[in-house]
Amino acid sequence: MNNTIPLARKLGLADAIAIGLASMIGAGVFAVFAPTAAIAGSGLLIGLLIAGCVAYLNATSSAQLAAQYPVSGGAYTYGREQLGEWPGFVAGWSFVVGKTASCAAMSLTFAAYVAPSGWEKPVAIAAVLLLTGINYFGVTRTATVAKVIVVVVLLVLALVVVAASASGGTGAADLLGGGGGDGQPAWYAVLQSAGLLFFAFAGYARIATMGEEVRSPERTIPRAIALSLGLAFVIYAVLAVVVLGALGPERLAESTAPLAEAAGQSGWEWTGPIVRIGASAAALGALLALIAGVSRTGLAMARNDDLPRWFAAVHSRYRVPHRAELALAAIVSALILVTDLRGAIGFSSFGVLLYYLIANIAAYRQQPEHRRFPRPLQIVGAIGCLLLVATLPLQSVAGGVIVLGAGVVYRVIRVKLRTP
Template sequence: MGEPKELIRALTLKDAVGVGLGAIIGAGIFVVTGVAAGVAGPSFIIGLFIAGLIAAFNGLSSAQLAAVYPQSGGTYEYGYRLLNPAFGFSAGWMFLISKLTAAGVVAIGFGSYFYQLVPILSPLKYSIIAVVILTIANYIGIKKVGKLNLAIVSITLLTLIHLIFSGITSINTENFIPFAPLGISGIAEASALLFFAYTGYVRIATLAEEVRDPKKTIPKAVIITIVLAITLYISVSLIAVGVIGTEKMADSKSPLQIVANSLSTPLISTIVTIGASTAMLGVLLSQILGISRMMLAMGRRNDLPAIFKRIHQKYHVPHIGILITGVIIVLLTIIGSFEFIVRAATFSILLYYSITNIAALKQSPEKRIYNKVIPILGLTGCLTMSVSLPINVIIKGVVLLLIGFIFRFSLHKLKR
């Protein structure tokens, strides 16, 4: 009996929403909101809504494509099928580069937060232990991962909801004045920053091959995930601004911790630290899920070594991709992430979603779920935000892309 060729469809709507929320609710709400507050004042909340709206357009394009092509790989697969191999490979390669480095950053973040709760081992050791445990969890099957992810996400959501209700009575309306000190330009810059806080919803499309009834489940999951994320982000941000103001938010790398420390609710600071820890775990779990499925898709098309297309006979997961992903993240955690690659991640994300929207525009009318205006708005949003990127970030992104094509050319040449 040979190896299975496909993954099993085990993820329900609840699981898919959990994966999306687990991928979104992480560094965005715990870190990036403070940075955005520094560039736009209280009006960064408007930027938060605009970023969520653009993310929704991109998400609907992804959902529409995933419903028709429910295979692992997401935009990598759509680029190949609807555009050409160059577009497909660009999406897949930049996804791997950005998500692997982001996973290293998230693992380091988890270690730092968890050390505050249990200062026994060093933060680095906690980071490595987390990566090893989550890699093993991914290895033993998607059903178990789905349940673990829902547990992690539930804890994160409960801690944030507790923070919201704890802070309502401590809101000072004067903290919202002046509302937009830098005007429209500040809101626009905040929108570009905060867009990246929403991008985890793409994980649902990347895992399309493991979702039950993908044509119905994926569009519903994407919409529910984004609506919940926007609602949660805006609610938490209103509390944060109202309690401590945007200046304190901007001065801190962990603004929600400052909010918690300012409240009199018993144990609120510890609860928020727990929420931050589980948020980082949720993102890390979803990163390993998404990266290994992208490796599977690229292995199938020979854009990565063929070993990555193997699926475990018992657990029905891309076990080689999972193990390699875990090893790379551990190494990045130990040596620290490469600043060069981290900065280029902004370019790679916009490139990825631009290709998604172009692919959605290429779909035939009978295969579309949504009006053509959705991918047009999504593409316009991506291009508008890309204009705000520093030229050095774009150059770094292009260099990483060229390295990818050199690797692909070399790999294909070896196979001849």
């Protein structure tokens, strides 16, 4: 078990798509509609379109970079190679801290659906430990479990669409004219909802961060990113329209389980437990992919001494970054105990938008022989990231800036310590 062993290339196209879909569907489908409806009312549909467009632009940059650099680390590696050590560090640090918070949020989401009252945190920690164990014994097990979870969640979401559509509810004209708590949503509210909804699409980054484990990465990674993102956008768009139509903006904003409530509008009370199973499976799928993605980025950073070198070890038998995974499990378990992470979505969006900002700039700097998409897409993508960051809730931005500053101080100290 040492840091010279490479990861094993065992993932095919279907595996990569399953991991990306598990990340995107689980990351937000049961969580983002209520808070964004509270901000923008039915304007969340416009916010969803904006978030999807920014995600697409970022995806073109990620796909182009992943084809040139098919190794672990995602935008951390791309930033280092194209822009230098500091931009790479900022990308990697932003991803690790944002997605570590997301790990805790997803485990708590799972526990909220399945745990008896008062047992949420122990159950959340148990979920983290279980999925860390699955990841520990090899990436093919991760992909297999992700496929099963994606199938279960898609079946449940199809049930939600059918049941909610059968209930009637708000008409399309009312949807387009509906507002939030203060009437028609302002442009700022719509952009803020887009920033939060971007959280739901960020899961395709897991495909890029696992680039060292994908077969034929130059071809597989770009295709997997495009297909998983396209499927996720269609799923979110259909659900947003159906759930808004069933509940209306005001009721959606106040709901704690909007998909279950929307399905129950039809009078099909039996759908409630099934939707809860789907929600718990989706949260587990997101958590599984998050653990894999964060640990791989941690591995890449440790290889370059941006995190302690101890985390760069790869298990000689299972070919996974086992120390990074175990450390992540310990940190997430501690977070679960000390916080409820109510601002986790905004905080995660802050970190991931900075991550993609650097990815867009790195893609802009690529040489012509490595280009797959025109440079203007990267310019618009970078502007979109900055715009969405600027409109996130103030507490999310403040928390993100503080944690980013802590990372910068940490690296300054490490650089000085290793300088002769």
